[in-house]
Amino acid sequence: MIRAALIEDSRSIAEAHVASWKHTYVGQLPDEYLAGLSVPEGEVAWRESFANEGHRIFLAEDVGLVGGFVSFGPSRDEDSAPKATGEIYAIYLRAEYQGRGLGAELWQRAVDELTADGFSETTVWVLDTNALARNFYEGRGCTLDGKSKQARIGGKEIVELRYRLKLK
Numbered sequence: 001m002i003r004a005a006l007i008e009d010s011r012s013i014a015e016a017h018v019a020s021w022k023h024t025y026v027g028q029l030p031d032e033y034l035a036g037l038s039v040p041e042g043e044v045a046w047r048e049s050f051a052n053e054g055h056r057i058f059l060a061e062d063v064g065l066v067g068g069f070v071s072f073g074p075s076r077d078e079d080s081a082p083k084a085t086g087e088i089y090a091i092y093l094r095a096e097y098q099g100r101g102l103g104a105e106l107w108q109r110a111v112d113e114l115t116a117d118g119f120s121e122t123t124v125w126v127l128d129t130n131a132l133a134r135n136f137y138e139g140r141g142c143t144l145d146g147k148s149k150q151a152r153i154g155g156k157e158i159v160e161l162r163y164r165l166k167l168k
């Protein structure tokens with residue numbers, strides 16, 4: 001079942017997020033960093049995110065367990081047209097819920113909501129090494145827009161790429 005998340009779901013979102021990160025980023029981010037990911041800290045951050053204007057989260061829920069989620073809202077990038085560009089901030093499924101069509105459903109829900117909110121396009125940032133997610137975004141019609149950024153995560157230099165999708 002896909003439903004809008006409530007602030008009370010912050011703990012479950014953090015649990016699914018940490019579990020998915022630990023699985024997804026093995027070999028892409030340092031082991032020590034992944035081992036140190038904290039559900040309580042994540043819960044605080046997700047709880048606070050409910051105060052951000054326009055930020056929304058939808059959950060894929062399976063008899064009380066959050067299998068994954070998508071979060072989205074206005075673009076946070078300085079080069080984006082205000083009110084025109086949305087952003088998918090995060091889309092994460094627990095490993096055991098991947099490959100069953102849930103990601104596609106969550107993605108579509110986010111796209112529908114952003115379209116209904118009047119955004120004419122959306123972006124999504126992805127780690128350049130995350131081939132599974134890049135395939136997924138390309139399968140949804142997203143294309144690289146040429147923008148990239150470097151960051152340091154757990155002491156490792158990483159590169160993120162930006163995909164863009166026109167909304168109808």
Ligand SMILES: CC(C)(COP(=O)(O)OP(=O)(O)OC[C@H]1O[C@@H](n2cnc3c(N)ncnc32)[C@H](O)[C@@H]1OP(=O)(O)O)[C@@H](O)C(=O)NCCC(=O)NCCS
Pocket residue numbers: 020024068091092093094097098099100101102103104105125126127130132133135136139
């Ligand atoms: C990326 C993710 C959200 C996709 O969701 P999903 O439920 O696994 O994907 P779906 O079952 O909805 O499949 C959607 C498409 O991806 C393809 N796909 C799914 N899993 C795949 C895999 N392991 N390898 C290759 N293709 C795959 C499917 O074939 C399908 O293609 P189609 O639409 O052309 O038929 C999910 O796999 C995930 O959470 N991955 C780990 C976290 C992550 O990397 N998030 C993105 C961070 S930027």
